Amino acid sequence: MIRTVTSTPYTDQKPGTSGLRKKVKVFQQANYAENFVQSVFDVVEDKAGATLVIGGDGRFLNREVIQIAIRMAAANGFGRAIVGRGGILSTPAASHMIRKRGAIGGLVLSASHNPGGPDEDFGIKYNIANGGPAPESITDAINARTLDIDRWLTVDAADIDLDQDGEVMVGDMPVEVVDPVEDYAALMETLFDFDAIRASKLTMAFDAMSAVTGPYATEILERRLGFAAGTVRNGTPLPDFGGHHPDPNLVHAHELYETMMAPDAPDFGAASDGDGDRNLIIGRHRFVTPSDSLAMLAANAHLAPGYAGGLKGIARSMPTSAAADRVAAALGIPAYETPTGWKFFGNLLDAGMATICGEESAGTGSDHVREKDGLWAVLLWLNILAVRGESVDAIARDHWAKFGRNYYARHDYEGIETPRADALMAALRASLATLPGKQFGDLTVETADEFAYTDPTDGSISRNQGVRILFTGGSRVVFRLSGTGTTGATLRVYLERYEPVGGDLDRETSDMLASIVAAAESIAGIAQHTGRSAPDVVT
Numbered sequence: 446m447i448r449t450v451t452s453t454p455y456t457d458q459k460p461g462t463s464g465l466r467k468k469v470k471v472f473q474q475a476n477y478a479e480n481f482v483q484s485v486f487d488v489v490e491d492k493a494g495a496t497l498v499i500g501g502d503g504r505f506l507n508r509e510v511i512q513i514a515i516r517m518a519a520a521n522g523f524g525r526a527i528v529g530r531g532g533i534l535s536t537p538a539a540s541h542m543i544r545k546r547g548a549i550g551g552l553v554l555s556a557s558h559n560p561g562g563p564d565e566d567f568g569i570k571y572n573i574a575n576g577g578p579a580p581e582s583i584t585d586a587i588n589a590r591t592l593d594i595d596r597w598l599t600v601d602a603a604d605i606d607l608d609q610d611g612e613v614m615v616g617d618m619p620v621e622v623v624d625p626v627e628d629y630a631a632l633m634e635t636l637f638d639f640d641a642i643r644a645s646k647l648t649m650a651f652d653a654m655s656a657v658t659g660p661y662a663t664e665i666l667e668r669r670l671g672f673a674a675g676t677v678r679n680g681t682p683l684p685d686f687g688g689h690h691p692d693p694n695l696v697h698a699h700e701l702y703e704t705m706m707a708p709d710a711p712d713f714g715a716a717s718d719g720d721g722d723r724n725l726i727i728g729r730h731r732f733v734t735p736s737d738s739l740a741m742l743a744a745n746a747h748l749a750p751g752y753a754g755g756l757k758g759i760a761r762s763m764p765t766s767a768a769a770d771r772v773a774a775a776l777g778i779p780a781y782e783t784p785t786g787w788k789f790f791g792n793l794l795d796a797g798m799a800t801i802c803g804e805e806s807a808g809t810g811s812d813h814v815r816e817k818d819g820l821w822a823v824l825l826w827l828n829i830l831a832v833r834g835e836s837v838d839a840i841a842r843d844h845w846a847k848f849g850r851n852y853y854a855r856h857d858y859e860g861i862e863t864p865r866a867d868a869l870m871a872a873l874r875a876s877l878a879t880l881p882g883k884q885f886g887d888l889t890v891e892t893a894d895e896f897a898y899t900d901p902t903d904g905s906i907s908r909n910q911g912v913r914i915l916f917t918g919g920s921r922v923v924f925r926l927s928g929t930g931t932t933g934a935t936l937r938v939y940l941e942r943y944e945p946v947g948g949d950l951d952r953e954t955s956d957m958l959a960s961i962v963a964a965a966e967s968i969a970g971i972a973q974h975t976g977r978s979a980p981d982v983v984t
């Protein structure tokens with residue numbers, strides 16, 4: 446029953462920060478998805494008889510690629526496939542499913558916060574047995590395999606009914622179609638005090654952005670926690686996300702922002718992205734940056750049952766503000782600084798060195814799974830609000846009064862021609878040695894370097910992870926090229942200014958960062974290199 450299909454390699458299948466992401470049209474080329482899936486399967490050892498989890502964020506091509514992957518898994522000797530009903534599994538739910546069912550790994554079909562539809566993006570990511578994204582050693586091996594692949598394996602079998610729970614055979618392999626929400630919702634009930642949240646009578650708005658979190662948020666927030674019907678907006682996953690960019694930031698979730706700034710705003714507002722791993726947190730009349738959210742969640746996590754025993758450590762990606770480090774110091778626990786990409790947290794979580802992790806790119810999570818988790822962050826915030834009985838704004842102000850405030854923003858320059866972006870980074874690297882001691886307005890450069898990370902658990906080294914310029918007093922600018930885009934290059938400029946306890950804690954972020962923005966321009970020559978005088982997106 447196994448059929449071997451002859452194929453030739455594509456040379457552009459190198460996984461980026463988070464799997465292989467390309468335009469749908471690229472994935473629709475003959476053998477393109479099949480080559481990549483087969484390359485993954487060729488790299489997975491001990492797959493004979495093992496369980497594979499398959500699911501995605503519901504975007505255009507999701508169902509087609511799931512059917513292909515099921516047949517290929519059967520031909521490659523997997524013992525069982527577990528698929529979310531409708532082809533749906535949020536990234537954190539897939540991570541949990543892999544762990545709970547002892548699967549060898551999973552295919553997560555998503556391009557995260559990138560838009561979907563026939564002319565937009567699709568993606569395939571492989572997660573390993575701990576539930577987390579495959580580390581670089583594995584993605585490098587997958588990439589190597591894509592370059593010399595000459596065949597893929599499948600079985601002759603019809604498409605299965607993805608909308609019908611239960612078990613069917615594909616070739617010799619049972620395929621289980623399961624409720625995508627149930628196990629995940631049950632896990633959340635073990636971590637958070639649902640009774641306290643229910644009793645708090647908080648009001649909220651959650652924007653699922655027509656992406657995967659709709660069914661999860663409706664079940665958990667409206668059915669289990671009793672929030673009013675309509676709390677979840679845009680709650681039906683659509684293949685093109687309703688034409689929107691499912692990226693929960695102030696630009697793409699501006700309707701939620703407006704709701705939360707209105708006179709009649711609810712207590713709490715949140716949004717998640719295409720595949721459900723990111724979060725945006727906006728209290729009534731108070732936006733919380735992802736970096737601050739990480740710090741505030743870590744400082745208050747003990748108020749939730751799942752974290753009542755305290756945290757083992759806090760990890761953040763390098764461009765994320767240092768606010769969480771101050772919390773770690775106060776708690777007397779280690780703080781880790783990793784390169785951008787959730788995969789770098791996996792080893793720290795597995796080793797029990799960190800409990801909570803977060804990134805400026807709107808990802809927060811803990812050791813309950815091995816992915817960042819949008820709804821988890823929402824529920825931890827709700828648990829904290831319910832126990833403290835204070836507003837988000839009051840909690841934020843209290844936090845800054847205690848730890849000082851890391852004013853923070855990210856400026857993105859999108860769709861730059863790649864050679865121009867590379868030239869900017871090269872010139873910046875070449876200037877690093879000359880920067881220390883130099884003065885830019887009221888700022889003096891203390892150190893300038895390119896971030897490299899040595900994983901404390903296995904000693905592996907990741908170099909070239911972004912240029913950072915540290916100024917005296919704890920302010921900083923970081924330059925990095927995005928690893929998740931599908932067109933040209935995106936330059937990210939991360940700006941941070943620390944105001945100590947007793948300082949200016951209640952000012953507009955843009956005012957507080959103005960001198961750092963100017964310094965970033967002088968240091969990197971952004972306008973000259975990119976031809977742009979302003980960023981496309983400020984978050």
Ligand code: G6P
Pocket residue numbers: 462463557762785786787788804806808926927928929930937
């Ligand atoms: C994905 C990863 C995140 C990472 C982000 C960075 O979302 O899952 O862990 O922070 O990409 O994206 P960038 O475009 O900055 O490389």
Ligand code: ZN
Pocket residue numbers: 536556557558718719720721722723
């Ligand atoms: Zn995502």
